[in-house]
Amino acid sequence: MGHYLRYGYLFITPAFVAITLALIYPMLSGMLLSLQQVAIDFSTTFVGLANYEMVLANPVFWRTLGNTFFFATVSTICTLGVGLGMALLLNYPALRMRTLWRVLFLMPWTISHVAAGLGWKWILDTLYGVANDLLLRIGAISEPVLWLASRDWALASVIVANIWRSYPFLMLLLLAGLQAIPQQQYETAAVDGASPWRRFIHVTLPNLRFLIFVGTILDFVFNVRQFDLIYVMTRGGPRNATEVLPTFVNRLAFEFYQYGQAAATAVLMLVVLMLCTIVYMRLLKVAREQE
Amino acid sequence: MKPDPRIALLVNVVVMPLLALVLLFPILWMFVVSLKPEDETYSTPLSWIPDNPTLANYANMWHALDFQTYFVNTLVVAGSTTLLAILVAAPAAYGFARFRFKGSGVLATLLLSTQMFPRVILIVPYFVIMRHLGLINTYPALITIYLAFALPFCVWMMRGYFASIPVEIDEAALIDGCGPLGAFFRVVLPLCLPGLVATAIFSFLVGWNEFLFALIMTTTKDMYVITVGLSALIGEYKTHWNELMAAAIVGSLPAMILYALLERYLVRGLAAGATKG
Numbered sequence: 001m002g003h004y005l006r007y008g009y010l011f012i013t014p015a016f017v018a019i020t021l022a023l024i025y026p027m028l029s030g031m032l033l034s035l036q037q038v039a040i041d042f043s044t045t046f047v048g049l050a051n052y053e054m055v056l057a058n059p060v061f062w063r064t065l066g067n068t069f070f071f072a073t074v075s076t077i078c079t080l081g082v083g084l085g086m087a088l089l090l091n092y093p094a095l096r097m098r099t100l101w102r103v104l105f106l107m108p109w110t111i112s113h114v115a116a117g118l119g120w121k122w123i124l125d126t127l128y129g130v131a132n133d134l135l136l137r138i139g140a141i142s143e144p145v146l147w148l149a150s151r152d153w154a155l156a157s158v159i160v161a162n163i164w165r166s167y168p169f170l171m172l173l174l175l176a177g178l179q180a181i182p183q184q185q186y187e188t189a190a191v192d193g194a195s196p197w198r199r200f201i202h203v204t205l206p207n208l209r210f211l212i213f214v215g216t217i218l219d220f221v222f223n224v225r226q227f228d229l230i231y232v233m234t235r236g237g238p239r240n241a242t243e244v245l246p247t248f249v250n251r252l253a254f255e256f257y258q259y260g261q262a263a264a265t266a267v268l269m270l271v272v273l274m275l276c277t278i279v280y281m282r283l284l285k286v287a288r289e290q291e
Numbered sequence: 292m293k294p295d296p297r298i299a300l301l302v303n304v305v306v307m308p309l310l311a312l313v314l315l316f317p318i319l320w321m322f323v324v325s326l327k328p329e330d331e332t333y334s335t336p337l338s339w340i341p342d343n344p345t346l347a348n349y350a351n352m353w354h355a356l357d358f359q360t361y362f363v364n365t366l367v368v369a370g371s372t373t374l375l376a377i378l379v380a381a382p383a384a385y386g387f388a389r390f391r392f393k394g395s396g397v398l399a400t401l402l403l404s405t406q407m408f409p410r411v412i413l414i415v416p417y418f419v420i421m422r423h424l425g426l427i428n429t430y431p432a433l434i435t436i437y438l439a440f441a442l443p444f445c446v447w448m449m450r451g452y453f454a455s456i457p458v459e460i461d462e463a464a465l466i467d468g469c470g471p472l473g474a475f476f477r478v479v480l481p482l483c484l485p486g487l488v489a490t491a492i493f494s495f496l497v498g499w500n501e502f503l504f505a506l507i508m509t510t511t512k513d514m515y516v517i518t519v520g521l522s523a524l525i526g527e528y529k530t531h532w533n534e535l536m537a538a539a540i541v542g543s544l545p546a547m548i549l550y551a552l553l554e555r556y557l558v559r560g561l562a563a564g565a566t567k568g
Contacts, residue, residue, distance in 0.1 A: 006392075007386075007390065007394065007471040007472075008386045008389070008390025008391075008392035009386075009391070009392060010382075010386075010471075010472075011382040011383060011385055011386030011475070012382070012383045012386040012387065012398065014379045014382060014383065015379050015380060015382070015383035015442060015446060016383075016398070016402075016441060017403070018379050018403065018438060018439070019405065019439065019442060019443070022436065022438055022439035023405055023413075023434050023439040024405075026413050026416040026417055026420060026439075027408070027412060027413065027416070029416040029419070029420065030412045030413060030415055030416035031412075033416060033419065035417055038419070040421065042419060042423070051546070086310075088446075089302070089306070089310070091308070092294070092299075092302055093294050094294040094296075094298075094299035094303070095302060095303065095307070096303050099554075101307055101311070102554060102558075103312060103551045103554055104311050104314075104315060105310075105311070105553055106550060106551070107315060107318060107547060107550075107551075108314065108315075108317070108318070109550070110496075110543070110546045110547045110549075110550040110551075111318070111500075111539075111543040111546065111547065112499070112500035112502065112518050112542070112543065112546070113502060113519075114319070114500075114502050114518040114521050114522055114539075115321075115518075115521065115542060115543050116541055117537040117538075118521060118522075118525070118535060118536075119317050119318070119320070119321040119539060120317060120533075121525075122321075122324065122532055123320055124318060124538070127335070128332060128333055128335065128337065130320055130337060130339075133335070133336060133337045161439070164314070164317065172557060172558055175558070176558055204520065221407055221409075222402075222409075223319070224409065225409050225410060225411065227411070227502075227503045228502040228518070229504060231502075231506075231522070232521075232522050232525065235526075245409075245411065246409075246411045246503070249411045249414055249415075250411075250414060250503075250507075253414060253415055253418070254507070259415050259418075259419065261464070262414065262415050263412075263415045263416070266409065266411045266412040266414065266415065267412065269409050269411060270408065270409055270412055273409055
């Protein structure tokens with residue numbers, strides 16, 4: 001098919017025109033906007049790095065950065081734990097009605113972040129939420145906890161909702177990985193007298209390493225980008241306790257009309273995300289070389 | 292390596308049902324609240340099974356709160372996005388699966404990497420551009436944005452399906468006198484129909500559940516999609532939680548059903564990725 005090669009370009013051209021117009025152009029335009037001041041009538045003036053200076057001097061930005069990092073790191077680690085546990089259970093050889101369980105446990109991932117966030121918001125309501133109702137009934141607490149309305153609990157509450165919404169992705173990914181492990185590796189280990197725990201450490205984990213690596217990176221990126229859930233549950237409050245970079249950008253743009261600063265914050269977020277990915281890959285390379 | 296029958300019994304009869312109850316509890320609770328009359332929602336201690344179950348909340352959200360309009364809007368936006376995405380992504384996926392042209396590797400990586408970008412960087416520029424074009428509160432604005440989000444993912448997914456079709460089939464079509472376009476449209480594409488349908492449904496679901504950009508691009512109620520309609524019910528002077536939960540349940544049903552049906556495609560796709568690694 002050698003002389004048909006030029007058709008390769010023909011086939012991909014529509015997609016690249018669409019991506020350039022609808023994604024790459026707006027992205028570059030966003031970077032440009034971060035260097036501009038946008039007036040009320042949307043006329044722009046070039047201001048150099050002034051937007052970045054304003055953002056970096058704003059204590060809320062640093063608080064937000066910390067929140068984002070905490071939210072994403074804790075969420076990712078816990079989601080990995082829950083996802084791996086669920087995958088192992090679903091891969092249990094004597095499990096019956098496998099498909100039914102898999103579909104049921106997938107459900108939290110199928111509903112929108114908005115619906116999930118609203119459901120949790122009402123569950124965690126101080127006066128009429130079922131969480132406090134349950135805990136009061138069993139005597140675990142003596143008075144209602146302000147899950148979303150207090151600075152102590154808000155971020156943790158949002159993280160719990162987020163883990164609930166996102167574990168099925170890692171569950172399915174790791175389940176696919178578990179099913180791809182050759183059965184004879186387990187049999188060899190069993191013949192050698194390895195306990196279930198040792199089989200997990202020496203057969204299961206090494207085989208899953210690549211997927212755990214890919215899954216955690218993807219999940220971390222999803223978590224850093226998370227807007228919907230936090231927006232509907234707390235709008236970033238109380239007093240910035242759950243403000244993360246995406247909600248902060250949204251607030252800067254559509255509450256304070258600081259479009260330039262919002263664009264600058266988004267660019268900073270891109271940089272942070274890329275740095276995180278690079279550091280993570282480096283750490284992983286070091287860990288691999290030490291093996 | 293035979294599983295202990297006692298543990299098997301424990302897992303099947305106790306652990307799994309209990310876990311399902313715990314993990315599905317938020318959804319079950321949303322359903323319970325959606326069936327309660329308003330006064331029962333605000334009387335403590337809460338009733339865990341509605342004393343006076345009613346479907347009035349469903350009727351109210353559909354008519355009085357106008358979720359019927361939001362449903363139609365969501366359907367139009369997600370549906371158009373899907374059609375366009377498949378139309379543009381299928382040829383591109385075929386191009387990447389079949390032709391090794393100059394820069395094809397770089398271009399494929401570039402396309403995929405756009406998927407990982409934080410979308411927040413697009414909030415301000417999209418708003419400014421769409422405002423400039425006078426497209427705020429229109430379908431084309433949302434369709435364009437969702438198309439940009441769905442395309443890379445559609446190309447990636449369909450490339451896998453095309454790659455699984457033997458090249459000999461294309462070659463036979465070429466020998467029979469089809470041009471490359473004919474070979475693609477008349478021979479290879481029909482063979483990939485199941486993959487095409489799966490990809491289409493996934494991109495539909497992306498549009499169905501999206502929130503952030505719909506929130507920014509729509510300011511009038513007649514243009515709201517479901518997610519924006521839901522979030523708009525919060526923060527007004529009074530939140531109608533019963534209707535809100537009814538709307539959340541109905542709004543989630545299509546996605547729940549489609550994902551349940553497509554679950555094996557999802558697992559298969561992930562499994563293909565898993566073995567390649």
